[in-house]
Amino acid sequence: MPRYSAERKATLLKQLLPPVNLSVPELARQEGISETSLYALRKQAQAKGAPVPRDKKLPDDWSAEAKFAVVLETAALSAVELSEYCRRKGLYPEQVQTWRQACISGQQSxxxxxxxxxxxxxxxxxxxxxxxxxxxxxxxxxxxxxxxxxxxxxxxxxxxxxxxxx
The missing domain is CATH 1.20.5 (Single alpha-helices involved in coiled-coils or other helix-helix interfaces)
Structure with a gap:
């Protein structure tokens, strides 16, 4: 991937996430960036634990790391803040709650x-x-x-x- 600023990379990643939810090929055509570069950017973000979806658009198909990252991000949020966060990410509060319970039960002694x-x-x-x-x-x-x-x-x-x- 050519040298892009961190802000540019963040903007590209936001377009892959809900509510925009563009696919990698669509974003590559719009921005004039190669698909390979976008896939690499997405993979780097996933490696850092960012909740970036894979080729599937459904949040339940996200990796365990991405789900855990969402749980961590929403741990201290109020109900209103959680609802707003879920709208931005294309999630439901019930999904986040289910993922939180799965994390808790996974940490059972x-x-x-x-x-x-x-x-x-x-x-x-x-x-x-x-x-x-x-x-x-x-x-x-x-x-x-x-x-x-x-x-x-x-x-x-x-x-x-x-x-x-x-």
């Missing part, structure tokens, strides 16, 4: 995660035991019903009853 996994495994084992017990009970009931039918047929054959149930 290893001990708490292991404890939660143990509790889930315990609950799963209990459910498996209940299902196996129910399956054994139903197998026994089915075997008993089959035995009764066989004995009834034998009894009917012995007494010579051809279809009567006695």
């Amino acid at each position: 290893a001990q708490a995660q292991r404890q939660a996994e143990r509790e889930q495994a315990r609950a799963d084992k209990k459910r498996i035991r209940e299902l196996e017990r129910e399956l054994r009970r139903k197998d026994k009931a089915l075997a008993e019903a089959a035995a009764i039918l066989v004995l009834r047929k034998k009894l009917n054959a012995y007494w010579g009853n051809d279809g009567e149930d006695n």
Whole structure:
């Protein structure tokens, strides 16, 4: 990329972001800059942690680093400031809240995660035991019903009853 000032680079990056949301080829045609230069500029901004979208325009498709950068930028904002920030970036406050919760749960201590996994495994084992017990009970009931039918047929054959149930 030829030598562009930091202000020029920032202006180009802003045009890639919402609300303008231009694609790299569109911006390259408008500004007379090569697409390769713009892709390199975007990659540099992503490496620094800036919330720059990739080729996909949906914020949910952003990288984890970009989402984390948005969470950090919005951490100290009030509800009004957050709404205004979201409008500028083309986001919804609910998305930012979801990303914040994902960051918090990702930072849960290893001990708490292991404890939660143990509790889930315990609950799963209990459910498996209940299902196996129910399956054994139903197998026994089915075997008993089959035995009764066989004995009834034998009894009917012995007494010579051809279809009567006695």
